[in-house]
Amino acid sequence: MKAPHHVPHLVCLALLLSVSPGSSQEGRPAAGGRPNVLLIIADDLNRSLPCYGQTLVRTPNVDRLAARAVRFDRAYCQYPVCSPSRVSFLSGRRPEQTRMFGNEEASRTPSLKDAVFLPEYFRQKGYFTARVGKVFHIGRDVPECWDVTEEGTPDGKVIYQPQEPDKLGLRESIAQEGRLDGDTGEGGHWYRLASAEEKLIDPTTARRVSELVEQGTGSGKPFFIACGFRRPHLPWMAPEEFFAPYAPETLPLPVRGDVPRPVGPVQGKSPAASDDSRRAALRAYFACISFMDKQLGRVLDTMDRLKLWDNTVVLLLGDNGYHLGTRGGYWGKGTPYEESCGVPLLIAAPGKAKATGCKRVVEYVDFYPTLVDLCGLPARSDLEGRSLRPLLDDPAAPWEHAAFSINARNNQPYNLAVSTERFRYVEHADAKKPAELYDLQADPREWSDLAGAPEHAATLDALRRLAAEHRRKFWR
Numbered sequence: 001m002k003a004p005h006h007v008p009h010l011v012c013l014a015l016l017l018s019v020s021p022g023s024s025q026e027g028r029p030a031a032g033g034r035p036n037v038l039l040i041i042a043d044d045l046n047r048s049l050p051c052y053g054q055t056l057v058r059t060p061n062v063d064r065l066a067a068r069a070v071r072f073d074r075a076y077c078q079y080p081v082c083s084p085s086r087v088s089f090l091s092g093r094r095p096e097q098t099r100m101f102g103n104e105e106a107s108r109t110p111s112l113k114d115a116v117f118l119p120e121y122f123r124q125k126g127y128f129t130a131r132v133g134k135v136f137h138i139g140r141d142v143p144e145c146w147d148v149t150e151e152g153t154p155d156g157k158v159i160y161q162p163q164e165p166d167k168l169g170l171r172e173s174i175a176q177e178g179r180l181d182g183d184t185g186e187g188g189h190w191y192r193l194a195s196a197e198e199k200l201i202d203p204t205t206a207r208r209v210s211e212l213v214e215q216g217t218g219s220g221k222p223f224f225i226a227c228g229f230r231r232p233h234l235p236w237m238a239p240e241e242f243f244a245p246y247a248p249e250t251l252p253l254p255v256r257g258d259v260p261r262p263v264g265p266v267q268g269k270s271p272a273a274s275d276d277s278r279r280a281a282l283r284a285y286f287a288c289i290s291f292m293d294k295q296l297g298r299v300l301d302t303m304d305r306l307k308l309w310d311n312t313v314v315l316l317l318g319d320n321g322y323h324l325g326t327r328g329g330y331w332g333k334g335t336p337y338e339e340s341c342g343v344p345l346l347i348a349a350p351g352k353a354k355a356t357g358c359k360r361v362v363e364y365v366d367f368y369p370t371l372v373d374l375c376g377l378p379a380r381s382d383l384e385g386r387s388l389r390p391l392l393d394d395p396a397a398p399w400e401h402a403a404f405s406i407n408a409r410n411n412q413p414y415n416l417a418v419s420t421e422r423f424r425y426v427e428h429a430d431a432k433k434p435a436e437l438y439d440l441q442a443d444p445r446e447w448s449d450l451a452g453a454p455e456h457a458a459t460l461d462a463l464r465r466l467a468a469e470h471r472r473k474f475w476r
């Protein structure tokens with residue numbers, strides 16, 4: 001090794017000027033000035049929000065965030081089920097690459113053995129990282145991503161969904177319960193609670209996230225904090241006050257549309273849920289959105305109190321969409337259609353556009369490169385997706401990209417959906433099932449399949465080629 005006095009003077013000077021103490025090594029505190037990241041995931045939240053036009057639902061805190069954010073009107077998850085969606089956007093790879101097609105496997109699948117997850121990368125680059133609640137799927141956390149990792153449950157233990165009222169000691173608090181009658185998808189069981197808000201998981205999650213945001217702010221490092229709310233995922237459970245604004249008789253019955261019930265992960269036999277039952281289910285889903293919204297408000301209050309908006313990127317998203325009976329009577333997720341793959345996404349970033357919508361088609365695999373870009377970390381070459389920075393600067397910027405979403409059967413990709421600004425193309429691995437084409441502008445519920453319409457033959461052909469290109473690249 002050369003002695004320092006043998007190094008040319010110019011190089012020494014350059015080194016001195018460009019390297020500040022503590023910033024030159026992996027794992028050391030990042031250089032100052034990097035923004036924080038607050039990633040907020042609401043489980044099974046679809047676009048039933050006032051900022052997306054569903055004005056029956058009350059979400060003052062989502063509204064408040066939307067006033068600071070770009071609202072993406074055409075954002076798509078890559079797989080419309082919890083764990084495959086989350087593992088995809090947290091790894092920056094498509095489900096065909098992660099090979100995560102269900103909720104049963106560990107999040108670091110064999111295909112992700114060498115992958116660096118999004119929060120893991122931020123941690124490596126000197127961020128204080130923490131998660132509370134359902135970020136990876138329940139019980140499928142990746143501990144190496146986090147400095148602090150907590151379930152967000154009142155007793156800190158892992159609690160899966162279906163047993164929640166009993167596991168939380170809430171059996172006595174149930175004022176009313178019900179279930180979507182008829183076998184219409186995932187079942188739709190709901191609980192109206194007489195009280196006990198503070199015994200629920202999401203308030204605990206919000207409180208701990210707020211504390212960790214404060215801790216992160218005082219840590220001397222930028223923070224990456226992920227907040228995973230359970231609601232509005234099933235069981236639809238919330239205190240009475242959140243049901244009260246939604247009188248059943250004021251809720252419009254979901255129109256089923258003259259289309260076959262789509263094939264989701266849960267197979268139904270009879271679409272014949274009663275009107276009362278469907279109204280009760282809709283009410284419970286809306287109540288759970290409002291309940292989640294209140295918890296979101298606690299986190300946003302902390303952002304206000306600590307004056308963090310000027311140096312924090314905030315994302316709010318649903319991990320997948322949710323059908324509410326408007327496609328052939330189906331309630332649930334997992335299908336290749338708009339209400340299942342289309343998701344709400346708000347991004348509030350310092351110095352970027354706010355209180356506006358963006359009609360460009362974006363994908364959840366875009367999160368990873370976007371956050372790396374906005375936070376000034378070294379770009380990675382092993383990621384899918386692209387930085388959304390141009391759209392955060394100008395939501396109307398040119399953007400010629402489609403979104404690809406899949407589901408799988410027997411551990412192999414099955415449906416492939418391609419979304420463009422105007423159309424959705426759906427293909428089935430089963431060659432006997434013809435491809436479908438929908439005009440989302442004229443027919444947002446996708447009730448009218450245009451695949452056989454001569455005037456759309458060129459569109460169908462173009463989308464078929466896009467799908468084939470995608471399959472060639474990613475399906476095996």
Ligand SMILES: [Ca+2]
Binds near residue numbers: 043044081320
């Ligand atoms: Ca979900």
